[in-house]
Amino acid sequence: MTLNPLDDRVVIQALDAEETTAGGIVLPDSAQEKPQRGKVIAVGPGRLLESGERSAVSVVVGDEVLFGKYGGTDIEVDGSEIKILREGDILAKIVG
Amino acid sequence: MTLNPLDDRVVIQALDAEETTAGGIVLPDSAQEKPQRGKVIAVGPGRLLESGERSAVSVVVGDEVLFGKYGGTDIEVDGSEIKILREGDILAKIVG
Amino acid sequence: MTLNPLDDRVVIQALDAEETTAGGIVLPDSAQEKPQRGKVIAVGPGRLLESGERSAVSVVVGDEVLFGKYGGTDIEVDGSEIKILREGDILAKIVG
Amino acid sequence: MTLNPLDDRVVIQALDAEETTAGGIVLPDSAQEKPQRGKVIAVGPGRLLESGERSAVSVVVGDEVLFGKYGGTDIEVDGSEIKILREGDILAKIVG
Amino acid sequence: MTLNPLDDRVVIQALDAEETTAGGIVLPDSAQEKPQRGKVIAVGPGRLLESGERSAVSVVVGDEVLFGKYGGTDIEVDGSEIKILREGDILAKIVG
Amino acid sequence: MTLNPLDDRVVIQALDAEETTAGGIVLPDSAQEKPQRGKVIAVGPGRLLESGERSAVSVVVGDEVLFGKYGGTDIEVDGSEIKILREGDILAKIVG
Amino acid sequence: MTLNPLDDRVVIQALDAEETTAGGIVLPDSAQEKPQRGKVIAVGPGRLLESGERSAVSVVVGDEVLFGKYGGTDIEVDGSEIKILREGDILAKIVG
Numbered sequence: 001m002t003l004n005p006l007d008d009r010v011v012i013q014a015l016d017a018e019e020t021t022a023g024g025i026v027l028p029d030s031a032q033e034k035p036q037r038g039k040v041i042a043v044g045p046g047r048l049l050e051s052g053e054r055s056a057v058s059v060v061v062g063d064e065v066l067f068g069k070y071g072g073t074d075i076e077v078d079g080s081e082i083k084i085l086r087e088g089d090i091l092a093k094i095v096g
Numbered sequence: 097m098t099l100n101p102l103d104d105r106v107v108i109q110a111l112d113a114e115e116t117t118a119g120g121i122v123l124p125d126s127a128q129e130k131p132q133r134g135k136v137i138a139v140g141p142g143r144l145l146e147s148g149e150r151s152a153v154s155v156v157v158g159d160e161v162l163f164g165k166y167g168g169t170d171i172e173v174d175g176s177e178i179k180i181l182r183e184g185d186i187l188a189k190i191v192g
Numbered sequence: 193m194t195l196n197p198l199d200d201r202v203v204i205q206a207l208d209a210e211e212t213t214a215g216g217i218v219l220p221d222s223a224q225e226k227p228q229r230g231k232v233i234a235v236g237p238g239r240l241l242e243s244g245e246r247s248a249v250s251v252v253v254g255d256e257v258l259f260g261k262y263g264g265t266d267i268e269v270d271g272s273e274i275k276i277l278r279e280g281d282i283l284a285k286i287v288g
Numbered sequence: 289m290t291l292n293p294l295d296d297r298v299v300i301q302a303l304d305a306e307e308t309t310a311g312g313i314v315l316p317d318s319a320q321e322k323p324q325r326g327k328v329i330a331v332g333p334g335r336l337l338e339s340g341e342r343s344a345v346s347v348v349v350g351d352e353v354l355f356g357k358y359g360g361t362d363i364e365v366d367g368s369e370i371k372i373l374r375e376g377d378i379l380a381k382i383v384g
Numbered sequence: 385m386t387l388n389p390l391d392d393r394v395v396i397q398a399l400d401a402e403e404t405t406a407g408g409i410v411l412p413d414s415a416q417e418k419p420q421r422g423k424v425i426a427v428g429p430g431r432l433l434e435s436g437e438r439s440a441v442s443v444v445v446g447d448e449v450l451f452g453k454y455g456g457t458d459i460e461v462d463g464s465e466i467k468i469l470r471e472g473d474i475l476a477k478i479v480g
Numbered sequence: 481m482t483l484n485p486l487d488d489r490v491v492i493q494a495l496d497a498e499e500t501t502a503g504g505i506v507l508p509d510s511a512q513e514k515p516q517r518g519k520v521i522a523v524g525p526g527r528l529l530e531s532g533e534r535s536a537v538s539v540v541v542g543d544e545v546l547f548g549k550y551g552g553t554d555i556e557v558d559g560s561e562i563k564i565l566r567e568g569d570i571l572a573k574i575v576g
Numbered sequence: 577m578t579l580n581p582l583d584d585r586v587v588i589q590a591l592d593a594e595e596t597t598a599g600g601i602v603l604p605d606s607a608q609e610k611p612q613r614g615k616v617i618a619v620g621p622g623r624l625l626e627s628g629e630r631s632a633v634s635v636v637v638g639d640e641v642l643f644g645k646y647g648g649t650d651i652e653v654d655g656s657e658i659k660i661l662r663e664g665d666i667l668a669k670i671v672g
Contacts, residue, residue, distance in 0.1 A: 243337075
């Protein structure tokens with residue numbers, strides 16, 4: 001069973017933001033709006049342009065991303081914490 | 097007797113958000129703006145673009161969807177609780 | 193004597209929102225912003241697009257509609273309570 | 289001596305809003321933002337579109353109109369109370 | 385020595401708003417945001433449109449205008465009180 | 481060493497706003513948001529239009545300008561007080 | 577391991593804003609929103625235009641820039657303090 005997000009929304013499985021990752025990113029605990037890491041598990045069709053077309057979302061399923069903690073909507077699916085947020089709430093893809 | 101929503105509005109029959117569904121989605125009770133499940137029962141013609149055309153709504157009658165609890169307008173029709181909301185208030189379609 | 197609304201405004205004769213209608217719609221009394229029923233009695237030329245054209249309003253004279261209670265402007269004409277509101281304040285057409 | 293309003297502004301000579309008119313419109317005294325009646329005495333060239341053209345104002349000199357009491361700017365010309373407001377503050381033309 | 389206003393700004397030499405003018409305009413003293421009279425002494429190239437062109441300002445040097453008292457920026461040049469404001473803050477041209 | 485401002489930003493070397501200039505402009509000391517004089521020392525490529533092009537900034541290096549005191553960002557370069565602000569914060573060019 | 581910012585975001589390695597630089601820029605300590613210096617280490621694909629195209633970001637990897645201290649999101653990667661912000665939060669490139 002899966003979620004198909006609408007518009008430019010993305011479904012993300014949150015990863016533990018507290019630990020220092022192998023790649024060396026530390027997310028400071030004290031920050032007011034500290035970013036979180038997560039893995040993309042579903043992607044919407046993209047934002048609707050005035051032309052009536054949609055612009056493809058810039059991440060794909062499987063991407064690891066950084067996003068703001070307080071954006072989007074939290075939900076629990078099959079025991080996992082997931083988040084539905086808009087593409088604009090994703091700061092960056094983590095690669096390598 | 098039916099409702100024909102205007103613009104990009106959608107009419108949704110709310111489902112019970114408290115119970116764990118067969119598919120495994122748990123909607124946490126404590127969330128400030130917890131999402132709700134519902135079934136689409138009517139769909140408007142879509143948002144008006146500057147070109148004068150309308151962009152088709154991304155859900156169809158019969159779709160099961162997740163939406164924000166506090167968006168839209170509540171109404172009771174023939175004994176059922178229904179909600180009229182805009183396409184932008186729908187987070188995702190639930191499939192499978 | 194009649195009113196010709198400007199832009200995408202619509203003139204509506206309000207119907208009693210308290211009673212259960214024949215068609216079965218109950219408008220809950222406790223809702224903060226409960227919708228009201230009404231009959232369209234005049235329709236403006238539509239919203240002006242950047243192209244200089246106007247997009248036709250989605251309701252016509254005689255339509256029965258649901259609309260938000262607190263939108264628009266109330267006025268009394270020939271003893272009837274009427275309301276002038278914008279097309280965007282109309283939630284749905286009631287049919288059948 | 290006359291005023292030539294700019295943009296989509298309209299100059300209106302206010303009529304007495306308290307009395308029941310011959311045509312039967314009663315403007316309720318208790319309304320928070322009660323509409324007023326007035327006669328159009330000057331009309332601007334219209335709102336500027338992104339194309340650089342202007343869209344003609346929907347009322348002409350001589351039209352009787354309904355408008356919101358608190359919109360626009362009050363001024364006294366040759367002993368008459370007049371109001372300069374934007375086309376969007378006019379609710380409807382009164383005809384017949 | 386002169387000022388060349390940018391964009392759709394206009395430089396105006398304020399006239400005394402208190403006196404009843406020959407033409408009969410009385411600017412009521414009690415109004416919260418009473419309009420002022422002034423003479424246009426410089427005009428900018430106009431507002432930039434998305435096309436990259438500019439739309440000519442609707443007043444020319446020498447026009448007498450009505451404008452809101454609290455809009456724009458006050459400055460003193462060669463002993464005269466002048467005001468730099470945007471075209472949108474001008475209500476009307478006074479003619480005749 | 482120089483600064484290349486981005487977008488429609490302009491780098492300005494502030495001039496003393498208190499003194500009466502040779503040209504006769506007096507900037508009143510009591511004004512809440514009194515304008516300041518300055519000399520343009522660097523100009524950005526201009527605001528990005530939806531077409532993807534940029535519209536050239538309306539001032540060039542060497543122009544003397546009036547601008548709002550509280551707009552933009554103050555910085556000190558090589559002992560001089562400079563300001564980085566957007567073209568829209570410039571009121572007028574001073575000529576002659 | 578690197579970060580690929582989305583949209584018109586830029587990843588910047590902050591430089592010490594307190595010291596007087598060789599080039600002579602002093603960033604005043606008392607300013608409410610004092611700008612900071614930094615080096616661009618990653619650049620997103622650019623802002624999405626309504627045409628569906630993206631406009632290239634105006635800085636490239638290696639550029640030294642001035643930006644507002646409170647914009648964007650702070651993060652620590654491999655022991656370095658970095659910042660992810662939007663192109664619009666960058667004031668100027670520092671050259672020479």
